[in-house]
Amino acid sequence: MIIDVNLGLRSYHIVVESGALDTVGARLAELRVGSRAALVSDAAILRLYGKTVERSLESAGFRVATVEVPEGEAAKTLAVATLCWDALLAAGLDRTSTVLALGGGAVGDVAGFVAATYMRGVNFVQLPTTVLAQVDASIGGKTAIDHPAAKNLIGAFHQPRLVLVDPAVVRSLPEREFTSGLAEIVKHGIVLDADYFAEVERDATALCARDLPVVERIIGGSCRLKAGVVERDERESALRHVLNYGHTIGHALEAATGYARFAHGEAVALGIVAEARLALRLGVASPETVLRQERLLAAVGLPVRASAIDADRVLATITRDKKARDGRVPFVLAPRIGAFQLQYDVPWDLVRAVLGELGS
Numbered sequence: 001m002i003i004d005v006n007l008g009l010r011s012y013h014i015v016v017e018s019g020a021l022d023t024v025g026a027r028l029a030e031l032r033v034g035s036r037a038a039l040v041s042d043a044a045i046l047r048l049y050g051k052t053v054e055r056s057l058e059s060a061g062f063r064v065a066t067v068e069v070p071e072g073e074a075a076k077t078l079a080v081a082t083l084c085w086d087a088l089l090a091a092g093l094d095r096t097s098t099v100l101a102l103g104g105g106a107v108g109d110v111a112g113f114v115a116a117t118y119m120r121g122v123n124f125v126q127l128p129t130t131v132l133a134q135v136d137a138s139i140g141g142k143t144a145i146d147h148p149a150a151k152n153l154i155g156a157f158h159q160p161r162l163v164l165v166d167p168a169v170v171r172s173l174p175e176r177e178f179t180s181g182l183a184e185i186v187k188h189g190i191v192l193d194a195d196y197f198a199e200v201e202r203d204a205t206a207l208c209a210r211d212l213p214v215v216e217r218i219i220g221g222s223c224r225l226k227a228g229v230v231e232r233d234e235r236e237s238a239l240r241h242v243l244n245y246g247h248t249i250g251h252a253l254e255a256a257t258g259y260a261r262f263a264h265g266e267a268v269a270l271g272i273v274a275e276a277r278l279a280l281r282l283g284v285a286s287p288e289t290v291l292r293q294e295r296l297l298a299a300v301g302l303p304v305r306a307s308a309i310d311a312d313r314v315l316a317t318i319t320r321d322k323k324a325r326d327g328r329v330p331f332v333l334a335p336r337i338g339a340f341q342l343q344y345d346v347p348w349d350l351v352r353a354v355l356g357e358l359g360s
């Protein structure tokens, strides 16, 4: 499947295909970029897929410098970005060169930030290897490193020239990492596309078993939905808020538990449950709409209840966010499957009530 992301001069393709990693060299050559490239990745991913990508690039005539960064969030620091800039310089990358990110969202974010800033911006290619990175982080051009005060605080918009999604690689993900990524897939269905939601409902068992044709079709469908949102709102002014469904409460749950208790997708699943119930309490959605969301999250192995949630702490985190954003908190609500609306000034006692229900 090839998905066009139409952004004028910054347009690019997302290729979703088993074995896509083998084709990166040939596809990059088609873009007529310079012959030098840097492959940014972590040790674990390099062990699994590094050779495939290096070989593909080299056989298409590229000179590749491989830059290893730490695994996970530890990669998203200024120190690691500096180490990457140094490596790019040492390898002689110039303004026509290309930085490729092979890995999850963390590798993509730091490599993208390096590509956005090195010599005021060089070509960037995403080779996402987690479900979350394939359906979410690699599409849309948001790049970032973390600041001690908050995650993703320092960054830039820098669109990739190409996104190559090889669905076969998600089969090597640890179970929890794989399942966590499914939360974004369910989210896309709920707020953007009822038919897609029904497809995920129907294929939930095969998806969880990582049946390759099903994984490929569902990941491709999710990439298409995210690309559609990015096309209509490249710089995240309004529409792109829709992708925050489940995240207003989900992010607060993650932060209030010190990023230690929940994987991102687990917190988002709980956030979806809470925000679905918020829509019910506000008279915006029916009980059936809420139930379908909970059922699908549970069917793909995500949590829909959690004990001992400190509602005060979660609320304090959301309010702190609100101050940071200079005003009101927009909640994304799903009036029915396949639709969304933004709602400001949701009463705090309702938020407290739905947080309480997570424990029941």
Ligand SMILES: NC(=O)c1ccc[n+]([C@@H]2O[C@H](COP(=O)([O-])OP(=O)(O)OC[C@H]3O[C@@H](n4cnc5c(N)ncnc54)[C@H](O)[C@@H]3O)[C@@H](O)[C@H]2O)c1
Residues within 6 Å of the ligand: 042, 044, 045, 048, 071, 072, 073, 076, 103, 104, 105, 106, 107, 109, 129, 130, 131, 132, 133, 136, 137, 138, 139, 140, 141, 142, 143, 144, 151, 152, 169, 170, 171, 172, 173, 174, 177, 264
């Ligand atoms: N830029 C965006 O639009 C955007 C959107 C969402 C999230 N993010 C960012 O993404 C990051 C989270 O990304 P993530 O969930 O992909 O996790 P991650 O990047 O932290 O990777 C998780 C782990 O999975 C391993 N791994 C990756 N692919 C593998 C594979 N195929 N097989 C085996 N192991 C593999 C990695 O080595 C790493 O240890 C966060 O930093 C978040 O801020 C960015």
Ligand SMILES: [Zn+2]
Residues within 6 Å of the ligand: 184, 247, 264, 268
């Ligand atoms: Zn998310």
